[in-house]
Amino acid sequence: MTCPLIANADVMRLTRVDGCGRPICGDDNAFVFDCFASLAMNANTDDGTDVKYTAANGKVCGFKKGCPSFNGYDIELDFYSVSPELIEIATGNPVVYGFDGRPIGYDDCSIQCNSGFAIELWAEVLNTEACAADAVGEGAWIYFLMPWVSNGQLGDLEVGSDAVTLTLTGSTRAGGGWGVGPYDVMPIDAAGTAGTLLTPLGSNCHRRTFVTTVAPPKPVCEYTPVQGGLCLAS
Template structure:
């Protein structure tokens, strides 16, 4: 794998209670005003088995097998976007007189809501551009297709810059399939398309190199459309 330079863009997509992308005009959001996206492994240590004789001699030993529960996700960001917070936490947007989003409400944790997270990180190296002329660079692409229990952390406003922190936890399975977005080349010509294969039922994250450029950040929702929506 090439070297990662720095994180570039994040996209979040609303998913339903089964991990399916929800099609519609207000179900995606792209942004770049963030500091870090942490993906911390949540692992339960296995239980070791030891057989010890009465005289103290160990007759047998088996190391326990750890269980991978998923990733604990922590996003630190600067942009107080009602759209981002609404998709990730399920809490409602506050609208102004002209119908534009101006804020959000902090309510109960919406454990039945979910979202997918995609991250593009720039790649270092002399060979980041395809030799056949396709694409405009290379990125490491991370996909966590099913994150639940989105919750905003503590907020301290004072004389220094304020960060918002969003936490959540990945789930395996779900029904993201190949996804609603074009994220990788489908052929040698670099034609952008969705994932070539769905993730496995026990998988939480997919990572690969792509020369399909990330989406452009914006100030409003983006629509979730495409072949996945036409088939649903």
């Protein structure tokens, strides 16, 4: 599969991480959904400083272009579902519960800069090789992982006669303790057995992208547990 084409975004999962970027195990630490419009991953870079040597007569004796620095990605997620669980994981702000203990809303409070979350996105691939007779799995997806996003906050909200879209912003961080992750997201053998990442991201990396034949999780409108992979060894 040398030339995969992205058809459209399919499913997204947010996972709560701690102050060191490690996934937090437990029943209420992830949320899987598909009611979103787009996820923008905008590169945040510094251009660096150019070095230029100019003689008294105006001649340029030497020039060196500054080396850009990559600071990470500024993410912008536009979504439709006003899910207290999703917003709580992304922003760190509290959920409002009903009489039966179920989430019914959320509070907008301060920006929780010490909280964080991971984003995984599956986008469908247009490629007949994924469905060939000798292929494993039921298709193929481009898988994006940003294992440590911080400074999550909701943007402006306008409620009127049009469809309402919520906007979540944040920024990625390098390093962290995601490791190989708590989920089975890629084949680990020729039979297509699903497993965790084979290798962790490097200490200066912000995102990993690859093609997988392991199907994404099913969207549900409630918290989902984080209990596999690294959690089994903790």
